[in-house]
Amino acid sequence: MSPEEAARLRQTLHERGLRMTPQRQLVLDAVRELEHATPEQICQRVQRVTPTVNITTVYRTLELLEKLNLVRHTHLGHGAPSYSVEQHEHVHLVCHSCGRVDEAPCELLDDLARSLERGRGFRLDASHLALSxxxxxxVEAEEENQ
Incomplete structure (x- = not known):
């Protein structure tokens, strides 16, 4: 995080009557380092530095950071959501065989988004989407085994 970003974050928290605690900073740092991570993975990373931080603190911090638009979550399948600091300007492609997560541009779903809006008045947020x-x-391994 650049010094300017850190100052903006402290100011935003201060305006809401909050402060940047060491735990909040550790959670934010963990999300940045891990890129796409579940709360449990984030907690494990934070506990390497501060073993007393528990999962409840991580969930509360992630909720606050998401309200501040500093992190975003995506459901990549069943189970806990995955958090990231990056703006999700991509669709997640989740392999149900190996669990690999790839990213594809949201524009790939433009035709679907237009069709949904025209036909149903529904505005698709493709950046919050995971395709299984x-x-x-x-696929190549399956074809070799046939």
């Missing part, structure tokens, strides 16, 4: 399927490596 089989990755190229698993």
């Amino acid at each position: 399927g089989t990755c190229r490596d698993c």
Whole structure:
């Protein structure tokens, strides 16, 4: 995090009557380092530095950071959401065979988004979307085994 970003964050928290605690900073740092991570993975990373931080603190911190638009969550399948600090300007492609997560541009779903808006008045947020399927490596491995 740049010094300017850190100062903006402290100011935003201060305006809401909050402060940047060491635990909040550790959670934010862990999300940045891990890129796409579940709360449990984030907690494990934070506990390497501060073993007393518990999962409840991590969940509360993630909720606050998401309200501040500093992190975003995506459901990549069943189970806990995955958090990231990056703006999700991509669709997640989740391989149900190996668990690999790839990213594809949201524009790939533009036709679907237009069709949904025209036909149903529904505005698709493709950046919050995960598509399940089989990755190229698993498809090739399946074809070799046939």
